[in-house]
Amino acid sequence: MIVTSAVRHAAAGTAAVLLVLPVPSATASPVTSTATLTATATVASASAVTSTATVTPAAGSLRASLREPSPPARRYVDRARLDLKGTQVQPLPGAPDVPSLSALSWVIADASSGEVLAARNAHRKLPPASTLKTLFALTALPHQEPSAQHTVADAELTGIGDGSSLVGVKEGYTYKVSDLWNGVFLSSGNDAVHVLASMNGGWESMSRQMQEKARSLGALDTQVVSPDGYDAPGQVSSAYDLAVFGRAGLQDPAFVRYCSTRYADFPAGSWSYGIANTNRLLTGADGVDRYPGLIGIKNGYTSNAGNTLVSAARRGDRTLVVSVMNPQRGGGLAVYEEARELLDWGFEAADRVQPVGSLLPVQTEQAKAKAAAAGSGGRTVAVARDSSEAKPETRVPRAGAEAATAAAPAKDHAHAAEPSGASPGLPLALVGSACAAALALWGLRRRAAHRTD
Numbered sequence: 241m242i243v244t245s246a247v248r249h250a251a252a253g254t255a256a257v258l259l260v261l262p263v264p265s266a267t268a269s270p271v272t273s274t275a276t277l278t279a280t281a282t283v284a285s286a287s288a289v290t291s292t293a294t295v296t297p298a299a300g301s302l303r304a305s306l307r308e309p310s311p312p313a314r315r316y317v318d319r320a321r322l323d324l325k326g327t328q329v330q331p332l333p334g335a336p337d338v339p340s341l342s343a344l345s346w347v348i349a350d351a352s353s354g355e356v357l358a359a360r361n362a363h364r365k366l367p368p369a370s371t372l373k374t375l376f377a378l379t380a381l382p383h384q385e386p387s388a389q390h391t392v393a394d395a396e397l398t399g400i401g402d403g404s405s406l407v408g409v410k411e412g413y414t415y416k417v418s419d420l421w422n423g424v425f426l427s428s429g430n431d432a433v434h435v436l437a438s439m440n441g442g443w444e445s446m447s448r449q450m451q452e453k454a455r456s457l458g459a460l461d462t463q464v465v466s467p468d469g470y471d472a473p474g475q476v477s478s479a480y481d482l483a484v485f486g487r488a489g490l491q492d493p494a495f496v497r498y499c500s501t502r503y504a505d506f507p508a509g510s511w512s513y514g515i516a517n518t519n520r521l522l523t524g525a526d527g528v529d530r531y532p533g534l535i536g537i538k539n540g541y542t543s544n545a546g547n548t549l550v551s552a553a554r555r556g557d558r559t560l561v562v563s564v565m566n567p568q569r570g571g572g573l574a575v576y577e578e579a580r581e582l583l584d585w586g587f588e589a590a591d592r593v594q595p596v597g598s599l600l601p602v603q604t605e606q607a608k609a610k611a612a613a614a615g616s617g618g619r620t621v622a623v624a625r626d627s628s629e630a631k632p633e634t635r636v637p638r639a640g641a642e643a644a645t646a647a648a649p650a651k652d653h654a655h656a657a658e659p660s661g662a663s664p665g666l667p668l669a670l671v672g673s674a675c676a677a678a679l680a681l682w683g684l685r686r687r688a689a690h691r692t693d
Contacts, residue, residue, distance in 0.1 A: 317355065322362040322480060322597040329358040330594035338589075339581040342568040345479040348582045351487050351552060351559040355595035357586055359479065362597065365461050366565050368477035370405070370428045370540030371548045372469035374485040375462065375477075377424065379453045380440045381494055386418035396438040397431055401470040404430035407506055407515060419507055425498040425538065426517045427506075433468040443467065458601030459484045471544040482563035484599050486537050486550040490559065500536040521551055521576045528576045531583060535559070539575070547575035553583050560586045561599075 321328045329338050338358050345361040356362070391414045400406075407422075407429030409415065415435075423432030437446040446467045454462040459481035465472035489495040502523050505512040517523050519539045524530035535552040546566035553560055562582045567574040 317595050317598045319597050319602070322356065322359055325361055327358065327360045328362070328596040330596055331589070332592045332594065335589050335592035336585060339578075339585055341564075341578045341581065342570065342574065343564045343566060343578055344568065345565040346563060346578070346582060347479040347483040348560060348562045348586045349483050349487065349599050350590065351490050351561045354487060354599035356480075356483075356597035356599060357560075357590060357593050357595065358582075359596060362480040363461055363478050364565075365463075365476040365478055366548075367471055367475060367542065367545035368462075368469055368482060368540065368565075369471075369542040369545035369548045370469040371482050371485075371538050371550050371563070372462075372464070372467070372475075372477060372540070373424055373428065373433065374482065374489055374538050374550055375450050375454055375459075375464070376433060376437075376446070376467045376469075377421070377495055377498070378457075378485060378488055378492070379450045380436055380446065381421070381492060383440050384417045384436070386416065386421070386494065388417045389414050390417065390420070390435070390439060392435055393438075396435045398434075399443065400430050400434055401466070401468075404468070404470060405518075406431045408508065408513075409435055410508070413507070413509060415507060421494075421498050422501065422504040422515065423506060425536075426501060426504055426515045428518055428538075428540065430468040430470060437467055454481065454485075456601075457484050457488055458599075469540055469542075471542045479563040479565050480597075480599075482548070482550045482565070483561050486552055486561045486563060487599050489537060490535065490552055490561065496535060499538060519549075519551070520573065521549075521579060526573065528573055529580075531580055537561075541572070547572055549575045549579050551579050551583070553587075555587050558587065558590060560590070562586070 327338060341360070343360070345364045345366060347356060347359040347362050349356045392409055392411050394411045397409065397411060405428045407424075407427035409420070409423065409429065409431040417436075417439075420432045420436050423429035424436070434443070437443050440446055441449065447464045450464045450467055451462075454460075454464070459477075461476065461478035462481045463474055463476050465475035469475075489499065500522070502517050504515055506515045516525070517536070519536055520526055520528035521531045521534050522536045531551070531553055533553045533555050535554060537550045537552055539550075540548040548563075548565050550561070550563045552562070560583055562579050564575050564579045564582070567578055570577065
């Protein structure tokens, strides 16, 4: 009789504990200690209910709080549109009209997402002039410390094309690497490019490295012959590729620092002289107004390429990158004014157009799509845990961020299988505690019975 009563109390206490026990999750707080259980089964059961209810919400409200949020609408990107001739844009209601420009080719894109907002002849192959130095910088910048010093040899200054823009590098002078990069970005100095190329394997090796870098970024229109952008037979790029290079550069703090520098001192032995960035949108020189929020990047000109420009600007949480190649009217400053028009349009239209393409490599987009598809089948707890991924990205991604982003969801779901809150063994511990309380009750009643006898 006493044993039957004890079992009944144990079962009642266990059922009460299991009813209020929440499903273990990454967000659940650990249940407090059951040391408050007393020698009576009734008090043990009530104590367990009170202790758990004060720490963990009811099961229904917990599940409601972990419901999967509605995912953001996926924006379909048809890459084939950028292969078409003419202006490509997909306006939504209320979108402003795309400006009518004279450039043979142009692209404007969101630097964070890589979405192309609009383009004209995006893949038309044209001479890039000194905008090719963006690819040179992406390739060579990581290999030398800015504070490293280098003494220039005569052989490093041979082969510079006639009429090249120069910063004034001299044989026998010692320069910091950062000085040489200022010469590349501000003065578009082909002499600085030749020296840095020599420091990174030589002219031919640098061309091959740049070609490989372009392919790795998905820039398939670019053919590198002369790393400084000097006109050479067969050397071409496209507005699409230049926008890709500009976006990639924004992910490198050193690249951004150099391309956004307006003025610097260039050493010349025991003295130095000032150099100014030739990007008029950045400096506001020669009657071109500075563009608000402009980050910089690179301009170029040759007689064969005409004027070319890659620029980026930030407004609020949005950064746009634009490339413009060879305007057909308006003189030498038209490239800046047409870039200005595109940036103005892009900031106004960004949320009112569907993308017409992407600056991301095809394999990167495929990896992201697969990761997103795999993530959609994850547990509800994992979704609540990683819900920050659904928020729009507002900062510019760093170099290599595509591969890291593609790999991240799989890693998160692997960790989601290991809840960090209440242990799965906790129900057993509480059952054991309830049984112990029941046995204690049985012992007390038996001793009382003996005393009565």
